[in-house]
Amino acid sequence: PGHERFIKNMVAGVSTVDLALLVIAADDGVMPQTREHLDILSLLQLSHGAVAITKTDMVDEEWSNLVEEDVKSLVAGTFLQDAPVFRVSSLTGEGVDALKKALIQLAEKTKSRPDRGVFWMPIDRSFTIKGFGTVVTGSVLSGKATAGDTLEILPAQRIVKIRGIQKHGHIASEAKLGDRAALNLANIGKDEIQRGNVLATANYFRPTVLFDTKLHLLNSASKALKNRSRVRVHVGTREILARLKILDREKIEPGQDSYVQIQLEGEAVAIRRDPFVIRQYSPPITIGGGIILDTNPTRHRRFDDELLARLKNMEREDPGELIETTLLAHSDAHVTLRDLVRITGLNENELETELNNLAQKDIILKFGAKANPAFYHKLNFKMLQQHITSTLGMFHEKEPLRPGMNKAELKNQIGKKVAPQIVDLALIELSAQGVIDDSMKLLKLN
Numbered sequence: 001p002g003h004e005r006f007i008k009n010m011v012a013g014v015s016t017v018d019l020a021l022l023v024i025a026a027d028d029g030v031m032p033q034t035r036e037h038l039d040i041l042s043l044l045q046l047s048h049g050a051v052a053i054t055k056t057d058m059v060d061e062e063w064s065n066l067v068e069e070d071v072k073s074l075v076a077g078t079f080l081q082d083a084p085v086f087r088v089s090s091l092t093g094e095g096v097d098a099l100k101k102a103l104i105q106l107a108e109k110t111k112s113r114p115d116r117g118v119f120w121m122p123i124d125r126s127f128t129i130k131g132f133g134t135v136v137t138g139s140v141l142s143g144k145a146t147a148g149d150t151l152e153i154l155p156a157q158r159i160v161k162i163r164g165i166q167k168h169g170h171i172a173s174e175a176k177l178g179d180r181a182a183l184n185l186a187n188i189g190k191d192e193i194q195r196g197n198v199l200a201t202a203n204y205f206r207p208t209v210l211f212d213t214k215l216h217l218l219n220s221a222s223k224a225l226k227n228r229s230r231v232r233v234h235v236g237t238r239e240i241l242a243r244l245k246i247l248d249r250e251k252i253e254p255g256q257d258s259y260v261q262i263q264l265e266g267e268a269v270a271i272r273r274d275p276f277v278i279r280q281y282s283p284p285i286t287i288g289g290g291i292i293l294d295t296n297p298t299r300h301r302r303f304d305d306e307l308l309a310r311l312k313n314m315e316r317e318d319p320g321e322l323i324e325t326t327l328l329a330h331s332d333a334h335v336t337l338r339d340l341v342r343i344t345g346l347n348e349n350e351l352e353t354e355l356n357n358l359a360q361k362d363i364i365l366k367f368g369a370k371a372n373p374a375f376y377h378k379l380n381f382k383m384l385q386q387h388i389t390s391t392l393g394m395f396h397e398k399e400p401l402r403p404g405m406n407k408a409e410l411k412n413q414i415g416k417k418v419a420p421q422i423v424d425l426a427l428i429e430l431s432a433q434g435v436i437d438d439s440m441k442l443l444k445l446n
């Protein structure tokens with residue numbers, strides 16, 4: 001029971017970790033919780049780590065050898081398969097210096113997370129300091145923030161201001177990617193913030209009750225996972241109950257991967273490719289996990305081939321393909337630069353480079369405000385033009401005596417979600433091509 005309650009704290013902590021030390025006591029050996037900890041580390045996409053066998057002073061050499069063999073069998077096929085194993089004793093000091101040295105070397109080799117260019121810090125604690133007010137702590141996973149900056153508490157969408165920053169007990173000028181930081185916030189009480197909230201750059205991210213994901217069910221899972229199963233989802237520092245809609249099969253067998261829409265029982269936020277862990281509702285045992293592909297999807301039908309192809313494309317790392325897939329999926333609305341930051345998880349500089357390339361190749365359209373431009377895929381643009389001409393054709397059939405269709409009426413029939421600027425661009429191009437006549441301020445087919 002103690003282990004089951006501890007696991008949600010463990011997941012919240014390691015969700016922001018890049019390097020792990022798996023610790024096994026020599027007198028106990030590999031325990032069930034050891035296996036669950038290793039499963040969680042693997043599901044959270046860790047790729048670097050080491051193993052320590054502790055309390056070696058309490059057992060003889062032969063027993064230590066047996067434990068080490070058991071450990072090597074445990075980590076076979078995982079990210080720790082080739083990790084160094086250290087035998088240590090805190091009483092005699094055996095192996096401690098070698099372990100410290102190895103951890104420093106591993107940390108130097110561990111690649112930093114990509115900086116998405118916007119601030120993102122999952123909150124793991126909230127408390128009050130007399131004379132200062134509310135303080136939140138967490139690990140900064142993207143961007144940077146300085147005292148005086150305005151940020152947003154998610155999913156509550158509460159705007160807050162940073163009064164001050166501390167790192168490891170010392171006042172700091174900024175909190176940046178890779179830091180453990182404590183941020184003193186103005187105009188908000190500690191009870192209005194909880195573990196699992198995220199502190200982020202304002203007006204970039206939207207809360208959701210749906211995630212599209214690629215999910216892996218562990219080989220160790222005791223049974224297949226059925227559609228509509230109720231589970232505990234751990235993402236970032238948040239634990240939240242959810243139902244699983246399996247999109248590509250009737251049920252997921254142990255060891256299988258599947259595309260799944262997670263239907264949350266409350267609002268949450270995430271960034272594309274964030275890892276997550278799922279545990280059974282009861283008893284709360286880790287059974288699987290995966291990565292988030294779409295952080296703000298619509299509700300889907302199961303066994304939709306077009307949807308499954310799009311999700312497969314969203315797994316890919318190619319930024320150009322990812323942008324195209326995203327824009328194609330939004331045929332009924334334009335997508336802004338900030339939307340793309342949120343949906344793709346790419347930083348603004350990388351996005352702007354790829355978007356300029358796509359625009360130069362005439363694959364996408366760029367329009368709108370310079371500070372936050374919008375984009376529309378050319379294939380969707382051609383479909384919009386076809387929609388316009390078919391709408392005008394039906395209008396002429398129904399109203400043969402009217403000289404033309406009012407532009408506002410056309411836009412209303414096409415749908416309010418499509419940006420007016422895009423409709424105007426489509427009309428200008430159709431007029432230039434001689435497909436429609438708009439000379440009398442009314443629209444008609446030539």
